[in-house]
Amino acid sequence: EAGVAQSPRYKIIEKRQSVAFWCNPISGHATLYWYQQILGQGPKLLIQFQNNGVVDDSQLPKDRFSAERLKGVDSTLKIQPAKLEDSAVYLCASSLGGTGLSSYNSPLHFGNGTRLTVT
Amino acid sequence: KNEVEQSPQNLTAQEGEFITINCSYSVGISALHWLQQHPGGGIVSLFMLSSGKKKHGRLIATINIQEKHSSLHITASHPRDSAVYICAVRVDSSYKLIFGSGTRLLVRP
Numbered sequence: 709e710a711g712v713a714q715s716p717r718y719k720i721i722e723k724r725q726s727v728a729f730w731c732n733p734i735s736g737h738a739t740l741y742w743y744q745q746i747l748g749q750g751p752k753l754l755i756q757f758q759n760n761g762v763v764d765d766s767q768l769p770k771d772r773f774s775a776e777r778l779k780g781v782d783s784t785l786k787i788q789p790a791k792l793e794d795s796a797v798y799l800c801a802s803s804l805g806g807t808g809l810s811s812y813n814s815p816l817h818f819g820n821g822t823r824l825t826v827t
Numbered sequence: 828k829n830e831v832e833q834s835p836q837n838l839t840a841q842e843g844e845f846i847t848i849n850c851s852y853s854v855g856i857s858a859l860h861w862l863q864q865h866p867g868g869g870i871v872s873l874f875m876l877s878s879g880k881k882k883h884g885r886l887i888a889t890i891n892i893q894e895k896h897s898s899l900h901i902t903a904s905h906p907r908d909s910a911v912y913i914c915a916v917r918v919d920s921s922y923k924l925i926f927g928s929g930t931r932l933l934v935r936p
Contacts, residue, residue: 739922750831750913750926751870763922799870805922816860816915816924820869 710734714800714819722827726788729822731800733782739763739805739814742775742785745797745821754798757783758805790826797821830854833914833927840934846901848930850914853895858917861888861899864929865910873899873912904934 713732721727733740738759743751754773756763760780768775772791777783787794799821804814831852840846850859861873874881874888876897881888885904890897901908914927 741924748928750915750928752926753924756922758922801870815875816862816870816872818862818870818872 712800712802712817712819714798714822716822717820718823718825720825720827721790723792724789726786727790727824728784728786729798729800729824731783731785731819733800733802734817737802737804737817738780739803740777740783741799741801741803741816742783743799743801745799747796751799754785787824790824792826795824795826797823829928831914831916831925831927833912833930835930836928837931838933840904840932842905842934842936844904844934846904846908846932846934848899848912848914848932850897850899850927851895852897852914852916852925854916854925855919856892856895856916857919859890859897860915860917860924861897862913862915863910864913870913901932906934906936909933 715730740757742754744754745751754768755765755775757777760777773787775785800819801816803816834849858875858877860875862870863873864870876890885902887900911929911931913929915924
């Protein structure tokens with residue numbers, strides 16, 4: 709089974725520039741997450757999709773961050789314009805999801821992340 | 828106060844030692860995940876549990892729902908176990924996951 713694919717692996721940009729990250733979840737996984745992990749901290753949820761609908765984007769800085777999952781498969785996360793404090797690893801994860809109580813407890817699968825450095 | 832607390836934050840052990848990492852949480856949960864993150868690497872799911880105990884190789888995870896506490900044990904630790912171990916809880920009847928800040932483990936040869 710192919711894992712969660714993310715690209716690019718690394719990105720260095722200057723502040724006020726734009727950047728986009730891509731994620732392809734495991735085939736058939738309905739739930740897709742984007743997390744931001746700042747050095748020394750645990751992951752923080754940015755946005756969660758169930759198929760192509762947003763389940764939770766309460767911690768997404770919507771003035772500069774946007775994400776989409778148009779066909780309910782792969783997803784892109786964009787930052788425009790970037791700030792110094794956006795330097796972090798951006799992790800994508802997926803789970804089987806679906807409907808019903810059992811779907812809440814599907815195992816998580818993470819990609820290798822994109823390490824963003826804003827200078 | 829964070830909803831998910833891990834202890835210790837950092838842990839150094841000698842090869843062969845028995846290691847315990849703790850996770851306490853303050854919300855109602857439907858499941859708890861233990862995750863492993865190697866430096867520069869992605870995150871790997873070790874366990875997902877909602878009651879009792881699970882074992883995989885040298886790793887054992889336990890959870891006490893009444894006390895809202897879980898432990899991850901590593902027996903006969905090895906330098907390759909050096910990583911950050913993260914506890915994450917699934918909030919009851921929702922898709923929401925809350926992560927702890929992780930425990931950084933270093934096992935010296």
